[in-house]
Amino acid sequence: MMPMIEAHDLVKRFKSFTAVDHVSFMVPEGVVFGFLGPNGAGKTTTIKMLTTVLAQSEGRLLIDGHDPVTEPLLVRRLFGIVFQDPSLDDELTAAENMELHGALYGLPRSQRRERTETLLRLVGLWDRLDTYVKHLSGGMKRRLEIARALLHRPRVLFLDEPTVGLDPQTRIRIWEFIRAMCRDERVTVFFTTHYMEEVERVADRIAVIDHGRIVAEGTAAALRQQTGAKTLEDAFITLTGRNIREADADPIDRMRALRQASGIRR
């Protein structure tokens, strides 16, 4: 299998803090790759390096054979991304958001229209073409963002917690769309999430990162076997421990997290 994403000894330091510490992994073409880890483990920093937003301090990175640092504009054409937080323009319609994306990525107008129709039909939003984004539900916005990320025919799709805050029905639906679109378009998927049952269901391969290092890699079954755990969630806890990590959260957030955790135990 051809490698779509290759990371060799990737390091990212912020002053004295090392967020990503000699991370290496390979994502073959056409694979759905789950990137897991507790908060502050280095997931988002890694995604930022993969998507040209941050430059690594050390190590080598290749997306479909191209270096994000030396060829950022080329690499940006190769991937689509759905960020953790919404990134649509609420004051524009669904169609206008797609149109804007197509123009930014240099798609000819006829192609923009055709692709928009195909993708919006696929995510079930074709009848919402002229609806303002601010009038769409949370799940619809997510589907629109996924369709938008695929508009320019990327080779890789990055999804940073694509289903956070959505109900189970919507989550299942969104993954159905992602899988269907990736099958149709032969797109490689790199995603993060905290929902372990989701990972079990959709990921072909998994890497677990903690304290900036990869602590395990393989299929869900292999990870369960390796740790002797019944579920992937148990395997995850075995690999990363029970402590709550709020590496970059402020003290108030930390207290809130602790309070919630103790509430659950009670």
Added chain:
Amino acid sequence: MNAIYILWLRQLKRYARSRARIVASLGQPILFLLALGFGLGPTFARAGRGDYVQFLAPGIIAMSILFMAVFSGIEIIWDRQFGFLKETLVAPVSRLEIVLGRTLGGATVALIQGLIVFIVCLAVGFRLPHPLLLPAGLAFMALVAVMCTAAGTALGSLMHDMQGFQLTMNLVVLPLFFFSSALFPVANLPEAMWLAVRLDPLSYGVDGLRGTITGAFAFGATTDFAVLVGLAAILLTTGAYLFSRMEV
């Protein structure tokens, strides 16, 4: 080019759709024009300075452009807050194109706002001495719009939340307006005040616009033009630089 155009168009669409914003931002210039124009008008005339509305109108037009332009530039904070900024920052276009599209869009919006205020001025008695002066007036309006939007973009790139916005409005925009000679003639000003007027970039916009219309320049058309073009270029470069250093 495509990217610059689509981001320009986005600003226009957002402006055209926010009727509340258009109406709200027309309220202030109209208030100034009516209350000051007719309130101080008799005193102004008695001092032998002629029709105050005629004098005030270019200042109020410049003010409305200033407010709208800085606001449009600073809108970057909103885009950051609501996430749209990320969409543009990972797109395969240079940061310079993004800044140019945004700034030209904001400047166009501010220019439209200035034209609406111009029409309001006509309605309350302002008269253009010659229709051929309109293109020259428009050129000065456009320069003020570009300069102020670029300044707003630069400020917006430095800020991380909405709190800085109110601060900018009170500490930057209002002084720029009040010291710009939009409201008063510059003859016989105290030395310190005259210095403040000359240091205020907006003064050159007000003077360019007023001189074009009334024929009496304080600094001269060439100086006004040169200062505005120079500052617009410097601020655009600064804005582009600060924006390029922004992190998602």
